[in-house]
Amino acid sequence: MKKKITLKQIARELEVSISTVSKALKNSREISKDTTEKIQAFAKLYHYKPNNIALSLKSRRTKNIGVIIPDIVHHFFTTVFRGIEQFADTKGYNVIACVSDESFEKEVINMELLANGSIDGFIMALSAETQLKNDFHHLKETIDQGMPLVLFDRVTDEVICDKVVINDFEAAYMAVKKLIDDGRKRIALVTTESYLNVSEKRAQGYYQALKDHNLELDKSLILRLPYQFEDEIMSETFFATTNLDAVLCVNEIFAVRSMRIAQRNGLRIPEDVAFIGFTDGILSKLATPALTSVAQHGERMGEIAARMLIEKIERDDEKELEEETFRTEVIEATLIERESTIN
Amino acid sequence: MKKKITLKQIARELEVSISTVSKALKNSREISKDTTEKIQAFAKLYHYKPNNIALSLKSRRTKNIGVIIPDIVHHFFTTVFRGIEQFADTKGYNVIACVSDESFEKEVINMELLANGSIDGFIMALSAETQLKNDFHHLKETIDQGMPLVLFDRVTDEVICDKVVINDFEAAYMAVKKLIDDGRKRIALVTTESYLNVSEKRAQGYYQALKDHNLELDKSLILRLPYQFEDEIMSETFFATTNLDAVLCVNEIFAVRSMRIAQRNGLRIPEDVAFIGFTDGILSKLATPALTSVAQHGERMGEIAARMLIEKIERDDEKELEEETFRTEVIEATLIERESTIN
DNA sequence: TATTAACACGAAACCGTTTTCGTTGTTAAT
DNA sequence: ATTAACAACGAAAACGGTTTCGTGTTAATA
Numbered sequence: 001m002k003k004k005i006t007l008k009q010i011a012r013e014l015e016v017s018i019s020t021v022s023k024a025l026k027n028s029r030e031i032s033k034d035t036t037e038k039i040q041a042f043a044k045l046y047h048y049k050p051n052n053i054a055l056s057l058k059s060r061r062t063k064n065i066g067v068i069i070p071d072i073v074h075h076f077f078t079t080v081f082r083g084i085e086q087f088a089d090t091k092g093y094n095v096i097a098c099v100s101d102e103s104f105e106k107e108v109i110n111m112e113l114l115a116n117g118s119i120d121g122f123i124m125a126l127s128a129e130t131q132l133k134n135d136f137h138h139l140k141e142t143i144d145q146g147m148p149l150v151l152f153d154r155v156t157d158e159v160i161c162d163k164v165v166i167n168d169f170e171a172a173y174m175a176v177k178k179l180i181d182d183g184r185k186r187i188a189l190v191t192t193e194s195y196l197n198v199s200e201k202r203a204q205g206y207y208q209a210l211k212d213h214n215l216e217l218d219k220s221l222i223l224r225l226p227y228q229f230e231d232e233i234m235s236e237t238f239f240a241t242t243n244l245d246a247v248l249c250v251n252e253i254f255a256v257r258s259m260r261i262a263q264r265n266g267l268r269i270p271e272d273v274a275f276i277g278f279t280d281g282i283l284s285k286l287a288t289p290a291l292t293s294v295a296q297h298g299e300r301m302g303e304i305a306a307r308m309l310i311e312k313i314e315r316d317d318e319k320e321l322e323e324e325t326f327r328t329e330v331i332e333a334t335l336i337e338r339e340s341t342i343n
Numbered sequence: 344m345k346k347k348i349t350l351k352q353i354a355r356e357l358e359v360s361i362s363t364v365s366k367a368l369k370n371s372r373e374i375s376k377d378t379t380e381k382i383q384a385f386a387k388l389y390h391y392k393p394n395n396i397a398l399s400l401k402s403r404r405t406k407n408i409g410v411i412i413p414d415i416v417h418h419f420f421t422t423v424f425r426g427i428e429q430f431a432d433t434k435g436y437n438v439i440a441c442v443s444d445e446s447f448e449k450e451v452i453n454m455e456l457l458a459n460g461s462i463d464g465f466i467m468a469l470s471a472e473t474q475l476k477n478d479f480h481h482l483k484e485t486i487d488q489g490m491p492l493v494l495f496d497r498v499t500d501e502v503i504c505d506k507v508v509i510n511d512f513e514a515a516y517m518a519v520k521k522l523i524d525d526g527r528k529r530i531a532l533v534t535t536e537s538y539l540n541v542s543e544k545r546a547q548g549y550y551q552a553l554k555d556h557n558l559e560l561d562k563s564l565i566l567r568l569p570y571q572f573e574d575e576i577m578s579e580t581f582f583a584t585t586n587l588d589a590v591l592c593v594n595e596i597f598a599v600r601s602m603r604i605a606q607r608n609g610l611r612i613p614e615d616v617a618f619i620g621f622t623d624g625i626l627s628k629l630a631t632p633a634l635t636s637v638a639q640h641g642e643r644m645g646e647i648a649a650r651m652l653i654e655k656i657e658r659d660d661e662k663e664l665e666e667e668t669f670r671t672e673v674i675e676a677t678l679i680e681r682e683s684t685i686n
Numbered sequence: 687t688a689t690t691a692a693c694a695c696g697a698a699a700c701c702g703t704t705t706t707c708g709t710t711g712t713t714a715a716t
Numbered sequence: 717a718t719t720a721a722c723a724a725c726g727a728a729a730a731c732g733g734t735t736t737c738g739t740g741t742t743a744a745t746a
Contacts, residue, residue, distance in 0.1 A: 001489050004459070006702060017726045022704060032724060047484075051460040053399045054702035057731045062396065064439070064461075072428065073421050082415050085442050089449075094461065096407070097440040099428050106432075116347070117394040117732090118407075118437065141390075146344050256629045263631065286599045288606065288631045349732060360696045365734060375694055397732035400701045460702090690745075697738080708727075715720075 005046045014042060056117075065309060066114040068098045068107060068124035070154070075252070075281035076298050077125065080152060083302020084123055091310050093120075104129040108138045121148035121309045123302075126156060132195045134158070148312040150305045153296075154197055155328075162308045163328040164301055168198050171294045171333035172205025175248055175276045178335065180213045182342055184246035184274060188221040190235070190258055191250045199250045202278065206248055225254065239265055245273050252277040256287045259340065275340040289339030297331050304329050348389045357385060399460075408652060409457040411441045411450060411467035413497070418595070418624035419641050420468065423495060426645020427466055434653050436463075447472040451481045464491035464652045466645075469499060475538045477501070491655040493648045496639075497540055498671075505651045506671040507644055511541050514637045514676035515548025518591055518619045521678065523556045525685055527589035527617060531564040533578070533601055534593045542593045545621065549591055568597065582608055588616050595620040599630045602683065618683040632682030640674050647672050 011018045016035065024031045024039035025048070031039075042048075056062045067084055069077045085095050096119060100107040107127050114122070122142065130136070131154065139159045143149055150162045179187050189206050192199045203222075210217055223238045239261045247262075249255035255277030259269055267273050269289050277284060280295035308327065337343050354361045359378065367374045367382035368391070374382075399405045410427055412420045428438050439462060443450040450470050457465070465485065473479070474497065482502045486492055493505045522530050532549050535542045546565075553560055566581045582604045590605075592598035598620030602612055610616050612632050620627060623638035651670070680686050 001487060003489055008702075018703085019705080019727080020725060023725090026704090030724065035724080049455070049459045051702050052456075053396060053405065053460040054731090055704085056396045057400050057701090057733090058703055058705095060731075072425050073418070075416070078416050078421055081440075082442065085415070085440065089441075089453075094439050094441070094457065096437050097424075097428065098432075098437070099425065110432075112392070113395075114437065116392045117396040144344060146346055253625070253629070260629065260631060282596070283626065283629060286596070286603065286626060287629070288603060351732075361733080362697080362735080363695060366695090369734090373694065378694080393734095394732050397701090398734085400703095400732080401734055403701075688746085691743085693740105693742080695739085695741105697736105699736080700734085702731105704730085706727105706729085708725105710725080711723090713720100713722080716718080 002046075004051070005043075005048050006051070007048075010039065010042060010046070010048065014039060061313075062118060062120055063092055064094045064096055064119045065306070065313075066096045066098065066111075066119040066122045066124075068100055068110055068122065070100050070102045070125060070127045072097070072099050075283070076153075076279045076296060079281070079298030080125075080302035080305070083299035083304075084306045085302075086299075087303045087306035088310070091306075093306075093310065100127040100130075102128040104133055104135065111138050111142060115142050115145065115147055119147075120313045121150070123150045123152065123305045123309055125152055125154040126197075127154075128196060131156065131197055146316075148309055148316070150309045150312075152301055152305045156197065160326055162305075162312065162326050164305045164308065164331065165328065166296050166301070166331045166333045168201035168333070169205040169208070171278070171335075172202040172248065173209045174205075174333075174335060175294055176206050176209035177213070178341065179246040179248070179274055179276065180209065180215065182246075182274065185215065186218070186221060186244045187215070187246040187248060188223065188238075188242065188244045189248050189250075190223045190225065190254045193224060193226065202248075202250050235261055239267075247273060247275050249275065249277045252279045252281050252283045252291060252293060255291055255293070255340075256283050259287065259289075259291070269340050270342050274342065276335075280334075280336050284336070284338070287340075292338045292341040293336050295334045295336050297334070301331055304331070345389075347394070348386075348391050349394070350391075353382065353385060353389070353391065357382060404656075405461060405463055406435055407437045407439055407462045408649070408656075409439045409441065409454075409462040409465045409467075411443055411453055411465065413443050413445045413468060413470045415440070415442050418626070419496075419622045419639060422624075422641030423468075423645035423648070426642035426647075427649045428645075429642075430646045430649035431653070434649075436649075436653060443470040443473075445471040447476055447478065454481050454485060458485050458488065458490055462490075463656045464493070466493045466495065466648045466652055468495050468497040469540075470497075471539060474499065474540055491652055493652045493655075495644055495648045499540065503669055505648075505655065505669050507648045507651065507674065508671065509639050509644070509674045509676045511544035511676070512548040512551070514621070514678075515545040515591065516552045517548075517676075517678060518637055519549050519552035520556070521684065522589040522591070522617055522619065523552065523558065525589075525617065528558065529561070529564060529587045530558070530589040530591060531566065531581075531585065531587045532591050532593075533566045533568065533597045536567060536569065545591075545593050578604055582610075590616060590618050592618065592620045595622045595624050595626045595634060595636060598634055598636070598683075599626050602630065602632075602634070612683050613685050617685065619678075623677075623679050627679070627681070630683075635681045635684040636679050638677045638679050640677070644674055647674070 007018050007021050011021045021039055024036040088095050098110040107130055136158050152164045155163045191203055247258055255275055259275050262273055276292045278294045280293040284291040284293040350361050350364050354364045364382055367379040431438050441453040450473055479501050495507045498506045534546055598618055602618050605616055620634050620636045623636040627634040627636040
């Protein structure tokens with residue numbers, strides 16, 4: 001077992017100083033050709049690679065970015081993660097992934113742990129609990145210490161930083177409008193508890209679309225499910241007793257579940273009832289019938305978030321002077337039409 | 344903006360030495376009560392937290408583990424990742440996630456990058472290309488440098504290290520046996536190119552089960568699809584022209600796709616044809632009909648891999664002496680029966 | 687009173703680099 | 717012969733901690 005070799009060992013072996021070795025390896029022309037070649041040959045032979053930790057300590061840059069997401073077994077977040085990882089990779093950054101599990105405490109702990117020098121910046125989506133508590137002190141402190149932060153999807157106005165979101169309101173509006181244009185009158189909404197920022201925005205889009213098209217808002221057409229709802233009883237009775245001809249779901253899991261229940265109740269899709277979901281993942285594509293869905297372009301979102309973060313990190317290097325400026329990028333959602341609606 | 348405070352600054356401010364501050368913060372009883380309290384109060388006031396990088400440099404431990412997986416937008420890997428992350432978290436480790444994208448080169452580059460001090464050990468599943476090339480020098484070198492490594496799922500006999508896998512052969516055997524016991528005679532296999540170790544093992548289990556039950560191996564009943572097959576034409580003709588009454592698929596995506604095609608061709612599931620897939624993910628649960636599936640217990644796999652790795656890392660601390668010993672943990676796959684087979 | 691032990695603290699080495707700033711020994715210019 | 721310039725290298729500081737090993741005071745002991 002050959003442990004990694006260090007500058008010091010090379011120096012001792014070749015009877016030169018550490019500085020000479022360091023310079024020779026960077027082709028400094030302070031060092032003679034002879035010595036340089038000798039050192040480089042030796043280094044190559046022993047597979048010398050500088051120690052990242054030592055480099056980080058010196059440069060105060062880790063080339064790591066921290067990503068905190070509420071859940072990893074979740075198509076949308078996974079997609080965003082991939083976008084982040086891909087972009088980060090091209091820029092030579094590594095990604096440290098933390099899962100908050102929708103827990104406020106885990107979010108706080110993980111953030112504080114990573115903020116102590118392990119990373120150069122954060123990308124995150126708020127946990128459900130954090131949004132519920134409305135407590136963002138950990139984010140504010142992190143920013144205050146000069147750590148760049150980009151929020152995506154699950155954001156908040158309380159924290160001033162770079163953000164990247166989709167136009168949830170407009171997307172929901174657009175989806176509902178399509179259903180109305182298709183002649184649907186009784187359009188249901190299947191959503192989560194309202195403290196989830198994005199769900200709420202989608203609900204608003206739903207309300208507005210109904211209003212603009214002179215459809216009454218019927219509370220009995222709104223089904224609110226707990227975030228990760230395994231039990232299907234609530235939805236069962238909803239579909240059995242409610243007279244509806246279209247359904248908008250705030251995610252694809254709710255949508256596919258709902259479709260199954262509707263089908264069990266003898267409803268034909270899309271003839272009797274049309275479905276549109278959010279999150280255009282693999283479920284939407286492979287459901288029967290295939291689900292018309294609002295694509296959130298997670299991968300692009302991740303890429304943009306990573307780009308914003310890295311730009312800020314590397315700008316901090318250059319110019320300390322200029323005033324901080326924060327942006328919010330809005331990604332346009334797209335409606336992908338499939339078999340669960342008519343076109 | 345208050346940058347993080349360091350020991351040196353505290354020392355200067357309080358007119359004591361750096362060592363005194365360091366000791367006081369660890370409640371060393373070398374330091375008087377008075378001084379200790381004064382220092383701790385000051386440190387608390389300024390939110391002092393030791394710099395992780397400096398600690399790592401000193402201790403030669405990063406408390407980071409590197410995870411390299413071929414794909415993150417993939418239910419099984421995501422699940423394993425969650426298991427790793429969860430266990431690592433309880434032990435105070437962070438996870439650096441790299442996606443090889445099934446590319447040999449990305450795998451090599453990422454490994455070499457991380458191996459230079461950024462992490463204490465690796466957990467990985469081999470990329471398809473790596474398995475195809477059968478080139479494992481990067482793994483061997485990493486191990487040779489004393490870096491612990493745990494392989495999961497996509498493993499190889501060429502590399503001697505800790506491993507965790509499921510009993511693919513037996514699982515496939517068991518699945519096919521169930522189909523046979525249900526009276527199926529013409530059982531198809533939908534699989535990937537054979538260089539994927541796990542697919543091959545599953546195929547072997549399939550062959551053996553047929554053989555043991557005196558069913559002939561009919562090559563026309565085997566469909567090999569490229570790894571991420573988007574085009575459905577090949578499968579279309581397969582299901583249209585082949586006379587079969589059951590299908591075993593090596594993953595759930597193939598299974599759900601196949602079911603759709605079969606249904607389009609007027610076949611009833613499970614009456615006319617039964618389906619069993621591998622990877623018991625969300626697709627299996629929400630497909631119509633729900634898919635009978637071999638659960639690979641990814642989360643447990645991740646947890647076990649993380650446990651093995653961290654044990655090895657922390658044992659390395661204690662005893663350098665004793666001989667290395669490597670284990671291979673086999674996780675028992677489970678057949679989850681749903682609507683796509685009769686029971 | 688001289689010796690010793692306990693106490694409270696500081697100096698310095700160390701982890702592995704980079705980088706600035708000498709310090710030599712030659713060589714060319716005066 | 718003297719000096720300036722240059723080439724080639726080393727010493728040391730710095731990054732932010734931990735830890736070992738002094739060292740000076742004071743109090744207890746012989």
